[in-house]
Amino acid sequence: MVPTILEAAHIAAPQEVNGITQKPIEGVSMAYSFDAAAAPDRRTNQYFEMFTNRAIYDHGWTAVSRFGLPWDTNSRTGNFEESPWELYHVEEDFSQANDLAAENPAKLKQLQAKFIREAKKYNVLPLDPRFAERLDPTLRVGGEPATHWTYYGNNVWLPEPVGPQLFPRGHTITAQVDIPQGGADGVIACAGGFSAGWSLFVQDGKPNFRYTVFEVGDVTIPGTVKLPEGEVTLKTEFIPDGVPEGAGTVKLYVNDQPAGEGKLTRTLFRHGLEPFEVGRDSITAIAPEYQNQGKFEFTGQIEQVAFALK
Numbered sequence: 001m002v003p004t005i006l007e008a009a010h011i012a013a014p015q016e017v018n019g020i021t022q023k024p025i026e027g028v029s030m031a032y033s034f035d036a037a038a039a040p041d042r043r044t045n046q047y048f049e050m051f052t053n054r055a056i057y058d059h060g061w062t063a064v065s066r067f068g069l070p071w072d073t074n075s076r077t078g079n080f081e082e083s084p085w086e087l088y089h090v091e092e093d094f095s096q097a098n099d100l101a102a103e104n105p106a107k108l109k110q111l112q113a114k115f116i117r118e119a120k121k122y123n124v125l126p127l128d129p130r131f132a133e134r135l136d137p138t139l140r141v142g143g144e145p146a147t148h149w150t151y152y153g154n155n156v157w158l159p160e161p162v163g164p165q166l167f168p169r170g171h172t173i174t175a176q177v178d179i180p181q182g183g184a185d186g187v188i189a190c191a192g193g194f195s196a197g198w199s200l201f202v203q204d205g206k207p208n209f210r211y212t213v214f215e216v217g218d219v220t221i222p223g224t225v226k227l228p229e230g231e232v233t234l235k236t237e238f239i240p241d242g243v244p245e246g247a248g249t250v251k252l253y254v255n256d257q258p259a260g261e262g263k264l265t266r267t268l269f270r271h272g273l274e275p276f277e278v279g280r281d282s283i284t285a286i287a288p289e290y291q292n293q294g295k296f297e298f299t300g301q302i303e304q305v306a307f308a309l310k
Contacts (some may be wrong), residue, residue, distance in 0.1 A: 045119035052080040056115040060091035063111035073132040100127025154279030167267035168246030170310035178301040182218040186298030190272030194284040210287035221262030
């Protein structure tokens with residue numbers, strides 16, 4: 001029987017899986033409390049850190065230090081190492097209403113040292129106060145981000161963030177496909193799922209482009225030209241309007257001839273938790289036009305799909 005995530009918390013992790021050394025599961029399982037609700041708490045300390053907002057809980061005491069505000073993502077100033085700390089005895093003051101930092105500096109100093117020990121233990125260091133700056137592509141260790149991607153065949157599956165990052169920037173999608181006798185249907189390429197995503201697919205022999213964005217900008221752009229048999233070049237072009245909503249025009253081409261056009265009212269730079277795929281839409285259907293057709297696998301042959309930012 002496969003252990004639950006709670007039971008797994010106190011099972012020793014294997015040393016190696018598929019050649020990859022495994023990290024141990026951290027934390028304290030709460031499974032012991034299921035059969036003994038009054039059992040003493042085994043979680044006696046716990047650290048917290050996010051964008052150098054820090055806290056440490058230890059045996060009924062909590063020390064916290066705030067640097068910046070969640071809604072202030074671009075203009076944080078100052079030195080987080082100088083941000084003040086607060087101290088609360090949560091066993092007696094569960095709402096953290098009475099800051100004891102000034103009257104009990106020794107306890108505060110003890111907890112600050114405890115935070116550093118826990119931070120070292122769980123690889124929190126070095127602390128990094130940046131927020132939106134982390135998204136700056138010029139700061140990437142791997143260099144400038146890619147501007148074009150090419151995939152081959154009918155069976156590509158990648159986590160969405162690893163796939164081509166297209167919207168709201170201008171781009172083209174160019175698919176080289178082989179249409180068998182009698183025609184072909186199915187998904188050429190897609191990313192995301194039913195709540196947010198895009199899909200280039202063929203239905204009734206014609207290309208279609210679907211963009212789904214939380215039911216506030218859902219659009220299907222139907223093609224006007226049926227794909228001929230044999231080798232075919234199917235292309236989409238997105239021309240952004242340059243507005244904050246990410247709106248723009250999508251144009252479809254079959255063998256370099258216009259084959260449809262439509263307007264997207266808004267687009268996103270990420271499309272949820274479902275993958276980027278070539279040749280099918282395997283989890284939830286992005287387009288309602290094929291939501292009852294399973295994975296809606298492409299019945300022709302995809303030689304390659306190329307994505308290029310403009």
